Amino acid sequence: MTSWTAGLIVTGQLTCDECGRVMRHPERYGYLCEEDESPLRLCQDCARKKGYLKKRWDDRGHEGESFL
Ligand SMILES: [Zn+2]
DSSP: OOEEEEEEEOSSEEEOTTTOOEEETTOEEEEEEETTSOOEEEEHHHHHHTTOEEEEEOTTSOEEEEEO
C-alpha cells in the first residue's frame, strides 16, 4: 500500500477537507495521500485529532509539532 503524509505550508488559501475551515498562509496543513483515494488536506486541528500531528522536539531542543 502506498500512502504518505506531508506537512505543508498553505499558499494563498485552502479549505480543510475534514471540517471545511478555510486556512490561510502561513498556516501548516497535512497533505494525506493514499492509493486509489483522492488526496486529503487537513488543518492542524483535524490532523492532530486523527493522530497525524505529534508533539516532538527538534534537533535544537525546541518543542514543536510535526506531521508524521
Ligand atoms: Zn479541519
